[in-house]
Amino acid sequence: MRYLRREDIEDFALGGGLFGCGGGGDTYIGKLMLETEMQRVPEIPLLSIDEVPDDALVVLTAIVGAPSVFLEKLPNGGEDRRVIEQVEKECGKPVFGILIGEVGGLNSVLPAVTAARLGLPLIDADPTGRCVPSVHATSFNINHLNISPIVIADEFMNTVVIRTDDHLKGERLTRSIIVEMGGSAIFAFCPVTGAELRRIGLAGAVTHPIQVGRAIREAREGGQSPFKAVADLLTATPLYGWADTLIEGKITDVQRRSDTGFTIGSAVIHSLGEDADRLDLEFKNEHLVARINGRIRATVPDLITVLDSETGEHIGTDRLRYGQRVTVMLVRAPAIWRTARGLSLLGPRGYGIDCDYVPVEVLNGGGEEVRVR
Amino acid sequence: MRIGIDVGGTNTDAVLMDGHRVVAACKCPTSADVRGGIIAALRTLLDRPGIDRRAIDYAVIGTTHFTNAFVQARDLTRVAAIRLGAPATLALPPFAGWPDAMRHAVEGLSAIIGGGHQFDGREISPLDEKALLSVADDIRAKGLTAAAICSVYSPTNAELELRAAEILGNELPDLGISLSHRIGRIGLLERESATIMNAALLDLAAHVVASFRQAFADLALDIPFYVSQNDGTILSAATVAQTPVLTFASGPTNSMRGAALLSGLSDAIVIDIGGTTSDIGVIQAGYPRESNIPVDIGGVRTNFRMPDTLSIGLGGGSLVTDDGVVARVGPRSVGYRLIEDGLVFGGNVLTATDIAVASGLADIGDAARVRHLDQDMLARARASIVRLLEDGVDRMKSSSNDVPVVLVGGGAILVEGGLRGVSRIVRLEHGDVANAVGAALAQVGGEVDQIYVYSQVGRDNALAAARELALSRAMAAGADPATLEIVDIDEVPIDYVPGQAVRVRVKAAGNLKAGEKQ
Structure with a gap:
C-alpha cells in the first residue's frame, strides 16, 4: 500500500x-x-x-x-x-x-x-x-x-x-x-x-499532481525549465497520453467581467521575440478555448492551463494580469470527455463556441484545420 | 509649508516642502531612541537661514520602525487572539501558518467564540457574551495586556467587533484592543494575523509615538504631525498608536510617491536603483499600484495594502562578467562593500558602477582605474543593463503603451539614454530624499471594501453607494473636500454564487485641510 x-x-x-x-x-x-x-x-x-x-x-x-x-x-x-x-x-x-x-x-x-x-x-x-x-x-x-x-x-x-x-x-x-x-x-x-x-x-488524482509538482520543483532546483519535464511526464500517463507547451510569452491584455456568478473574460498572450505569435484565451472560470493567430489550437474539454514561466505555479483566471510571463500548456482530456455525452457536458458548443470539438493532439500535430467563423 | 521625515534603519531624512518644491533637505543618522535622530534632522532643517517656523502647517513621518520590530520579534507584547465566528472557522485556529518562533513570541491565548456574519450580511451566530466574559477571565489570569478581535466578514459589518471590544473594555479597562475591520480586508486568516501583529506592537507604538511627540516638544515646534501609511495616505498620531501595522509598507510607498510628486507625473513607472537591486513600481493616478498577492512579513501571511513592486538584481554594486559574446550584470552584488571592492574605489571586482564610470556616465572614484576596459565589453555590459531595466519596466506596465519613467536612487547613474517602451526618463534633483518627500506630500484617504449583490441593488447603485462611503470616510479623516477624488475602483466577482455578488473596493483621497490642528 x-x-x-x-x-x-x-x-x-x-x-x-x-x-x-x-x-x-x-x-x-x-x-x-x-x-x-x-x-x-x-x-x-x-x-x-x-x-x-x-x-x-x-x-x-x-x-x-x-x-x-x-x-x-x-x-x-x-x-x-x-x-x-x-x-x-x-x-x-x-x-x-x-x-x-x-x-x-x-x-x-x-x-x-x-x-x-x-x-x-x-x-x-x-x-x-x-x-x-x-x-x-x-x-x-x-x-x-x-x-x-x-x-x-x-x-x-x-x-x-x-x-x-x-x-x-x-x-x-x-x-x-x-x-x-x-x-x-x-x-x-x-x-x-x-x-x-x-x-x-x-x-491518478493524487499521483499525477505529486508527480507534476515534483517535476516542477526538481527542474527549478536544477535551474531547468519545468515545462518539458511536465509534458513528457503527462504524455507517458495512460489517462492523459498527450501534453505539450503551446506558447511561452507575456500577457498583453486581460478583460474580465462577472456574469451569473462566473468570472468571464479573455486574455491575450504574445510570444517573445520577433514575429510574435498571438494567443487568445477565452475563459468562464476555467479556460475554454485557445487560438493562435486566429486559429483554434485547443478547446474544452481538453486542458488549457496558464503557468508562471519562472515558478511553474498555476495562475487562476482571477489573477491573470498584464505583463505576467506565462507558459501555456495543453493536455489531452481523459477519454470519457471525448465521448458524445462527455462533449455534451463539457464540449465547446455548450459554452457558445461555434465549432465542433477537434482533439487537441490533432490541432497541434499538423493535422486538420478548424476554421473560426 | 510642510515637513516630511523618513525614519529609516540607517538614516533619518527630513525635507521642508512648499507645495511640490523642496525648500530644504537633510540626512542624519537614525538614533536608537528615534527621537534624537528626528531632533537632529529637524534642527538642521529649521536652522537654515530664512526658514519661518510659523509658515509650517504640519509634519508627516514615515517609518520602518514597526516592520523591523516585528520581523526581528523585538519589543512585542503577547496577545489574546479572539475570533468571532463559531461554529464556522473552527477548522483553523488563530496563528495557523505562523512560524513557530513567531507564534511563541506573540501568542498569549487563542479563542474562537460565537459571532460573525455571512457574506450577505446575516449573522452566523449572535455574539457569545458569556464566552467572551470567560475569555476576559483568562486574560486577567494570564496578565495579558493586548487583545486582537476578528469577526467573520467584519469588513462589511463591524458591529460585533465593536460590541465585543466594549464588553472587554468594561471588564479590563487597561487592555489594548485591536479590531480587524480597522486593519485588513476580506480574507479571514490574513486579516486576523495582521490584527494580532498590530496588537503585539501596541506598547511599542505608544512609546514611539510618545517619542515623536517629545521630539516636537523639545524643539518647541507646535504643529500637528501625522504618520504615513502603506497606501500613501496619512494617519493621525493617535491613530498610529492604535494601528502601527498600517505603516508596514510605507517605506517603498513613500519613495514611489515622492518620486512621482517631484517629477510632477501622476502616471509613471518609478525605478529606485540601489546597490544590489532595482525596485520597480507603478504609480497610477498619483498612487502606487497595490499588490494582488498576499505578502509575507516575518513569515506571516498578510493582506496589507502593499505597493506592487518588482525587485530585479541590478544595482550599482552588481557584478559584471563577460565571455566575449554576452556581458552578464547581476544579480550577485558586492552590496555595501562597493566603496571598497569596486575597481574605481581601488578594489578588484568589476561592478556596474565601474561600467558607468568607464563609459563616462558618472564621475565617481578614480576613473583612471577603469580606463583599460575594453570598449566592446563596455557596450555589451551597458546593453545588458538596458535589457534588464526594459524587461522589468515591461513586466510592470499595465498596458503596452509607452510610459514615462522616474529614476531615483544612487544607481540611477547606470542609465544613459532611453529605454524601449519608455516615453521619457525623468531624473530628480532630490531623488535621494524621495521617501521624506513622499511622506510630506501624503494625502488623507478613505476606503471601502464590501460585497454588493448586483442583482438586488443594481451595479450603478452599488458603485454610487461605495463611492459615497469612501468620500465620507476620507472627509471624516480630515481631507479637504475641494481636493477629494476617487483614486481607485476595483470590482471582483464572487464566483460560483448566483445573484452577481461582487466585492467592490473603492478608495478616495484628498489633501489634508491646511492648518488644521488636531
Missing part, C-alpha cells in the same frame, strides 16, 4: 494547479488544513482503484460555493464527518474510502483532509480529471450513475439531502442551498462501489 505523506503536501498542491485549467480556487487554506491534520496523522493510506473491494462504498468530499467566501468563512471542520455519516445512513453501509473531489485546486486537497480526519484511506481517483465548473459535469453523469444522495452540510451541521435522478437538477438545487448556507459548504455526492469506480473513475 502507498501513503500520502507530509513531505508530499507541497508537491501535491503545486502540481495540482496544472489541472485547475484557470479555476479551482486558492489552495492556501486547504494546504494549511492538510498540514494541520497531518501533524496528527503523518501519513494517509493511498489506495489505487484496483485496491478497492468490489462492493466497498467510496465517495468524494468537496467544497461547493464561492472560493472567495471560503477564504473568509472557514469551515467548522466537522462538516465532512457529518456528510460522510449521512451518506452511510442513506446508503445503509459504511464508507470505505474518500475520493478526490476534482483534481486541481482546493478540491484536490480537502478530501485528503477528510481522509486524515476520519482515518479512512484516500482513493487515487476523481470523477473529472480536471477542474470543472459544475456538479453535473462528471464521469458519474457520463456513465449514467445515479447522483443521489447529494449531502450538503454547513458549519452548524445543518444537513440537506437531495435525491434526484437528474445530475443537472442536482447542480441547480445544490447552488440554491449553498446560498442559504452562506455561500460555501461541504458536500458529497454520487457514492459508488469499488466495481463502479473501476468502470468510471479516473485514476
Whole structure:
C-alpha cells in the first residue's frame, strides 16, 4: 500500500494547479488544513482503484460555493464527518474510502483532509480529471450513475439531502442551498462501489499532481525549465497520453467581467521575440478555448492551463494580469470527455463556441484545420 | 509649508516642502531612541537661514520602525487572539501558518467564540457574551495586556467587533484592543494575523509615538504631525498608536510617491536603483499600484495594502562578467562593500558602477582605474543593463503603451539614454530624499471594501453607494473636500454564487485641510 505523506503536501498542491485549467480556487487554506491534520496523522493510506473491494462504498468530499467566501468563512471542520455519516445512513453501509473531489485546486486537497480526519484511506481517483465548473459535469453523469444522495452540510451541521435522478437538477438545487448556507459548504455526492469506480473513475488524482509538482520543483532546483519535464511526464500517463507547451510569452491584455456568478473574460498572450505569435484565451472560470493567430489550437474539454514561466505555479483566471510571463500548456482530456455525452457536458458548443470539438493532439500535430467563423 | 521625515534603519531624512518644491533637505543618522535622530534632522532643517517656523502647517513621518520590530520579534507584547465566528472557522485556529518562533513570541491565548456574519450580511451566530466574559477571565489570569478581535466578514459589518471590544473594555479597562475591520480586508486568516501583529506592537507604538511627540516638544515646534501609511495616505498620531501595522509598507510607498510628486507625473513607472537591486513600481493616478498577492512579513501571511513592486538584481554594486559574446550584470552584488571592492574605489571586482564610470556616465572614484576596459565589453555590459531595466519596466506596465519613467536612487547613474517602451526618463534633483518627500506630500484617504449583490441593488447603485462611503470616510479623516477624488475602483466577482455578488473596493483621497490642528 502507498501513503500520502507530509513531505508530499507541497508537491501535491503545486502540481495540482496544472489541472485547475484557470479555476479551482486558492489552495492556501486547504494546504494549511492538510498540514494541520497531518501533524496528527503523518501519513494517509493511498489506495489505487484496483485496491478497492468490489462492493466497498467510496465517495468524494468537496467544497461547493464561492472560493472567495471560503477564504473568509472557514469551515467548522466537522462538516465532512457529518456528510460522510449521512451518506452511510442513506446508503445503509459504511464508507470505505474518500475520493478526490476534482483534481486541481482546493478540491484536490480537502478530501485528503477528510481522509486524515476520519482515518479512512484516500482513493487515487476523481470523477473529472480536471477542474470543472459544475456538479453535473462528471464521469458519474457520463456513465449514467445515479447522483443521489447529494449531502450538503454547513458549519452548524445543518444537513440537506437531495435525491434526484437528474445530475443537472442536482447542480441547480445544490447552488440554491449553498446560498442559504452562506455561500460555501461541504458536500458529497454520487457514492459508488469499488466495481463502479473501476468502470468510471479516473485514476491518478493524487499521483499525477505529486508527480507534476515534483517535476516542477526538481527542474527549478536544477535551474531547468519545468515545462518539458511536465509534458513528457503527462504524455507517458495512460489517462492523459498527450501534453505539450503551446506558447511561452507575456500577457498583453486581460478583460474580465462577472456574469451569473462566473468570472468571464479573455486574455491575450504574445510570444517573445520577433514575429510574435498571438494567443487568445477565452475563459468562464476555467479556460475554454485557445487560438493562435486566429486559429483554434485547443478547446474544452481538453486542458488549457496558464503557468508562471519562472515558478511553474498555476495562475487562476482571477489573477491573470498584464505583463505576467506565462507558459501555456495543453493536455489531452481523459477519454470519457471525448465521448458524445462527455462533449455534451463539457464540449465547446455548450459554452457558445461555434465549432465542433477537434482533439487537441490533432490541432497541434499538423493535422486538420478548424476554421473560426 | 510642510515637513516630511523618513525614519529609516540607517538614516533619518527630513525635507521642508512648499507645495511640490523642496525648500530644504537633510540626512542624519537614525538614533536608537528615534527621537534624537528626528531632533537632529529637524534642527538642521529649521536652522537654515530664512526658514519661518510659523509658515509650517504640519509634519508627516514615515517609518520602518514597526516592520523591523516585528520581523526581528523585538519589543512585542503577547496577545489574546479572539475570533468571532463559531461554529464556522473552527477548522483553523488563530496563528495557523505562523512560524513557530513567531507564534511563541506573540501568542498569549487563542479563542474562537460565537459571532460573525455571512457574506450577505446575516449573522452566523449572535455574539457569545458569556464566552467572551470567560475569555476576559483568562486574560486577567494570564496578565495579558493586548487583545486582537476578528469577526467573520467584519469588513462589511463591524458591529460585533465593536460590541465585543466594549464588553472587554468594561471588564479590563487597561487592555489594548485591536479590531480587524480597522486593519485588513476580506480574507479571514490574513486579516486576523495582521490584527494580532498590530496588537503585539501596541506598547511599542505608544512609546514611539510618545517619542515623536517629545521630539516636537523639545524643539518647541507646535504643529500637528501625522504618520504615513502603506497606501500613501496619512494617519493621525493617535491613530498610529492604535494601528502601527498600517505603516508596514510605507517605506517603498513613500519613495514611489515622492518620486512621482517631484517629477510632477501622476502616471509613471518609478525605478529606485540601489546597490544590489532595482525596485520597480507603478504609480497610477498619483498612487502606487497595490499588490494582488498576499505578502509575507516575518513569515506571516498578510493582506496589507502593499505597493506592487518588482525587485530585479541590478544595482550599482552588481557584478559584471563577460565571455566575449554576452556581458552578464547581476544579480550577485558586492552590496555595501562597493566603496571598497569596486575597481574605481581601488578594489578588484568589476561592478556596474565601474561600467558607468568607464563609459563616462558618472564621475565617481578614480576613473583612471577603469580606463583599460575594453570598449566592446563596455557596450555589451551597458546593453545588458538596458535589457534588464526594459524587461522589468515591461513586466510592470499595465498596458503596452509607452510610459514615462522616474529614476531615483544612487544607481540611477547606470542609465544613459532611453529605454524601449519608455516615453521619457525623468531624473530628480532630490531623488535621494524621495521617501521624506513622499511622506510630506501624503494625502488623507478613505476606503471601502464590501460585497454588493448586483442583482438586488443594481451595479450603478452599488458603485454610487461605495463611492459615497469612501468620500465620507476620507472627509471624516480630515481631507479637504475641494481636493477629494476617487483614486481607485476595483470590482471582483464572487464566483460560483448566483445573484452577481461582487466585492467592490473603492478608495478616495484628498489633501489634508491646511492648518488644521488636531
